[in-house]
Amino acid sequence: MPNNIRVRFAPSPTGPLHIGGVRTALYNYLFAKKAGGKMILRIEDTDQTRFVPGAEQYIMESLAWCGIQFDEGIAEGGAYGPYRQSERQSNYAAYSDQLIQSGNAYYAFDTAEELDELRKLAEADKKTFIYNAETRKTLRNSLNMNDNEVKKHLEEGTPYVVRFMIPENTSISMNDLIRGSMTVKSETLDDKVLFKSDGMPTYHLANIVDDHLMEISHVIRGEEWLPSLPLHVLLYEAFGWEKPQFAHLPLLLKPDGNGKLSKRDGDRLGFPVFPLQWKDPKTGETSSGYRENGYYPEAMVNMLALLGWNPGSDQELFSMDELIEAFSLERVGKSGSKFDPEKTKWFNHQYLIRKTDEELAAEWLVWLKTFKNLDITANQATKIVSLVKERAQFVHELWDEAYFFIEAPESYDEKVVKKRWKADSPEQMETLATLIETVEDFTAGPIDEKIKSWITENELSMGGIMNALRLLLVGAAKGPHLGDIMEVIGREASLKRIRNGIKTLESNN
C-alpha cells in the first residue's frame, strides 16, 4: 500500500543517542510502519564544531539493535539524498537568498561579541534581549543600510549571518497532533539566525528545507522543539510551501526529582541511559549501555513504547509487530514521563522467561565461556536454565541462581549450619547417602520418592532432613528442588558432596 506518509528521524551526531532519542525514533518508526509509509534517517551535522567521530555509526548501530529499520538514509541511500546535511550544504544558500529577495530575511553584521554585550546589558536590567521588530532597527543589519552599504560589506567580506524577519503584530496559529491548536504572538519571537557566518545553515533553515525537499509528511520530534514551531511555521509560509503535520512528543524525565533525563542521571542512579556502550573519543570516558548490561532490545523497546504512549488496553507485552499494529499518535500523552529503571528490569524478566530453555541455555553457554571460562553441555545448560530462569532478570544473574549445579560447595553458610545442622545430622545424612546409592533410575521423581518414604517411615521431620541435605549439596539455603539438583549433578557428585559435607562440618565442630 504505497502512500506518501514519510517521516524522518534527524539526530545530530554530537555523541551517543540517548534513550529519549531512541524513543523518538521508535515512535516515528511505529507511525510510519503502521501507515505503510517510509522511515528516513537524516543526519543533521550543520554544526561542525560539535561533530563527534563515531557518533553517526553509533546511532545507526543502536537503532539497528533496537530493530528500527530505515527505508532511506545515509546507509540505505534513496531518491532524496544525500541524507547528511553537510553534504547538502550547497542547497541552503539559495534558499536563504530567496528569503532575502522576498523580504523575509536580511543580512546582519553584528558580531557575537556585540550581541553578548547587549544580552548582558538587558540581563542587568532584568530583561531579555530579543532581536526583534523593535531592536532590529538599531542594529547593524541590511535593514538599516542602503544597498550600496550592504554590497560593500559583502564585497569586503565582513562576516554576516542571515536572520529571518519575524512579521510584526501577527498571531501565528499552529496545530500539533498531540496538543491541538496553539497560538503565539509574533512580538514574542526573535529574528532567528538562518544562515551562519561559517557558511552553514542553522538547524531551523536546514530542517525546513530538507523536510520540504524530502517530502516529509509528519514531523514527530521531542517537545524541546515546541518553542521553535512558530518560527518553522513562518518559514514554511515565507517559502510558500505546504507544511507537514507536527507532533511534539512529551519528554522523558529523571526518575527522581525533576528535569529532563540526562546522561548524568544514569551514572548517578546506576542504570544505562544509552542503548549501547559508548566510549567518548575525547575524554575516553565510558558510558554503559543497555546491550552490554544484559538487556534484551525487545524489553527496552517495549518499555520505551509504553513511556508516553498506551494502547488503551491492559496489554503490557508487545512485539515490534504488535506495537506497529497498536500504535497511534492519538494515544500519546501530553505530559512528561519519569523514567523508571525498575520497570525496565521487569520487562527484561518477562522476555527472559519467555525464551525457550534451549534459547536461554545457548545464551548462558556463551556467558559461561566468556566470564567463567566454563564449558558445560547444551543438555546440562538447558536443564539447569529450565529450573532457575524464573528467578533471574538477566542472563548474567543465572550464575548466582545456578552455580551450585556446576561447582560443589567449598564453604557452608554459617547461619544455615547453625539452624539446620544438628547432632544427629551426620548419621542421618550418611544413611541418606546409602539410600541414594540404591536409587535405580537416578532422576528427580524416584529420588524424591525414596527420600520421602524414608522420612515418613522413620517419622523424621521433612524440613529438618531436607534442609540439612540442602546444606550439604548447595552450601546454602537456596536453589530449586533437591531432587532436580541431584538429577542434574548426578549420583556420584551428589554422594561426594554429601560425604564431603559431613566430613567438613564435623571437623569444624
Added chain:
RNA sequence: GCUCCCAUCGUCUAGCCAGGUCAGGACGCCAGGUUUUCAUCCUGGUAACAGGGGUUCAAAUCCCCUUGGGAGUACCA
C-alpha cells in the same frame, strides 16, 4: 524574568474529547497462602483526581484563577 507546554496512586498510566459505576490496570512496596530453603507463583492490601472558584440535578471529566512542574530563551541541535 519572558514565551510556550503540562498536571489522576511513589512510578508508568486507563478514564476526560461526546459530564452520571466503590476512579481501573501494571511496576514497586506490604501481608497471607503454596513450598523442602531461597526465589518464583497465587491471593489480598497499600496508595491518586494539586488547590480554589464557577457551569450543571450531577465535574477527575467543561470554563476561569492560583499553585506546581517542564521546555525554550545561542552564529547548538
